[in-house]
Amino acid sequence: MEGNKGIHIFYKLVLTGGPCGGKTTGQARLCTFFENLGWKVFRVPETASVLLGGGIKFADLNSEESVKFQENLLKTMIQIEDTFFELGKTCSRNCLIICDRGAMDASAFVAKDKWESIMRENSWNNVELRDNRYNQIIHMVTAAKGAEEFYSTEDHNCRSEDVELARELDTKAAAAWVGHPYFDVIDNSTDFEGKIRRMIVSVCHKIGLDTGDRLLKNSxxxxxxxxxxxxxxxxxxxxxxxxxxxxxxxxxxxxxxxxxxxxxxxxxxxxxxxxxxxxxxxxxxxxxxxxxxxxxxxxxxxxxxxxxxxxxxxxxxxxxxxxxxxxxxxxxxxxxxxxxxxxxxxxxxxxxxxxxxxxxxxxxxxxxxxxxxxxxxxxxxxxxxxxxxxxxxxxxxxxxxxxxxxxxxxxxxx
CATH class of the missing domain: 2.40.320.10 (Hypothetical Protein Pfu-838710-001)
Incomplete structure (x- = not known):
């Protein structure tokens, strides 16, 4: 967590997870919560959705093209994030930057040897991309694990995964971030509202904000x-x-x-x-x-x-x-x-x-x-x-x- 001249908080958060995990709603609720406290909130868009929205389809890419796509996706993501990070550093008030997925999410879609090759060719390493780049990672578990009756793809133009594939993608996304010092997994052990509150509480606790009992499970x-x-x-x-x-x-x-x-x-x-x-x-x-x-x-x-x-x-x-x-x-x-x-x-x-x-x-x-x-x-x-x-x-x-x-x-x- 960085500050502006030691006074203002500058906090970089990644929200990740499997399909239909509450990530979109979670971003909106986090944004409202912190803006109400007087914070400046920036939201970094999901790079994959931006690129896929332009007509790219994974099914049309061969193995080599798929790896190259992930490499360029990561380069694009880093550049977009850096733009927001620079703005956050110069912000005159407390600033929260919410990243819709982060650098390590790309590793969930690339074989280990291919990922290591990408790291070498670009002089990157997992410690910098995973541990040092962001203050906190929150993984929102897909509804396909424990809340199957709520799993749906109807409201997402780029989503077509069935329940089994959603579970697989969720597991891979979580594994990509294991090792980050502040990595929280928000499961489906409560109803959806409780899940969102637990996510907000997790962020507040890491930053050091006292929310009282406003966000307790039974509130x-x-x-x-x-x-x-x-x-x-x-x-x-x-x-x-x-x-x-x-x-x-x-x-x-x-x-x-x-x-x-x-x-x-x-x-x-x-x-x-x-x-x-x-x-x-x-x-x-x-x-x-x-x-x-x-x-x-x-x-x-x-x-x-x-x-x-x-x-x-x-x-x-x-x-x-x-x-x-x-x-x-x-x-x-x-x-x-x-x-x-x-x-x-x-x-x-x-x-x-x-x-x-x-x-x-x-x-x-x-x-x-x-x-x-x-x-x-x-x-x-x-x-x-x-x-x-x-x-x-x-x-x-x-x-x-x-x-x-x-x-x-x-x-x-x-």
């Missing part, structure tokens, strides 16, 4: 309604404010597809999210993909006109060792959103303990976790909820909300 998202007006900015702990714009796209029920534009001072990131419901095991899966501005503009043509665009100011801060996101809904939007303020956090605390960690400088009225009246999807609907067929009715845990209310009365009187 869950809590949402609360806040009554305005908000106190003066000086009352808040250090925070980062972001402009956030959400648009829902046309989709087949019960799936939801949305675009998010998020940024500061005229600089934005763009996320495409597909929310799939009624998944095996009762899970709701969200696949988040970071996209370019051009793709964002193109996808906006698919906007669902039955929904308003949602505009928010998002304030991110840490209070009482809890990480909070405060969403202030802004105009233009449906009148039902006027003046609405919601705050979210992830926590494994019980209700009474969580109440004590909530920001005391905010007027928090009630918990609305799971309440469909506070779902962004429903809030953006143009139609009247009483007559709309698109209103999404989720199961609200009224017993938990009742317990929260009782707990709040207890805390207020102690």
């Amino acid at each position: 869950r998202k809590h949402k609360f309604l806040v009554e305005g007006p908000l106190p003066d900015d000086s009352v808040f702990p250090p925070f980062q404010d972001f402009e956030v714009v959400h648009n829902y796209l046309q989709s087949n029920s019960p799936n939801q597809v949305r675009l998010r534009k998020r940024g500061q001072k005229g600089h934005y990131s763009y996320i495409h999210t597909v929310r799939r419901q009624n998944q095996p095991g009762g899970q709701v899966i969200e696949v988040k993909t970071q996209i370019a501005h051009r793709d964002y503009i193109n996808l906006l043509t698919q906007k669902d006109n039955s929904h308003f665009t949602i505009y928010k100011r998002r304030r991110c801060f840490i209070e009482n060792n809890q990480y909070f996101q405060l969403d202030i809904y802004e105009q233009p939007s449906h009148p039902r959103c006027r003046g609405m303020i919601l705050i979210e956090t992830y926590s494994a605390l019980d209700d009474q303990q969580l109440l004590k960690t909530l920001p005391g400088f905010l007027n928090i009225k009630k918990e609305v976790t799971g309440n469909p009246d506070y779902s962004m999807y429903n809030l953006s609907l143009r139609e009247d909820w009483k007559t709309s067929k698109k209103f999404c009715r989720s199961v609200t845990d009224f017993r938990r909300l009742y317990n929260w209310y009782i707990a709040s009365l207890h805390v207020r009187h102690t």
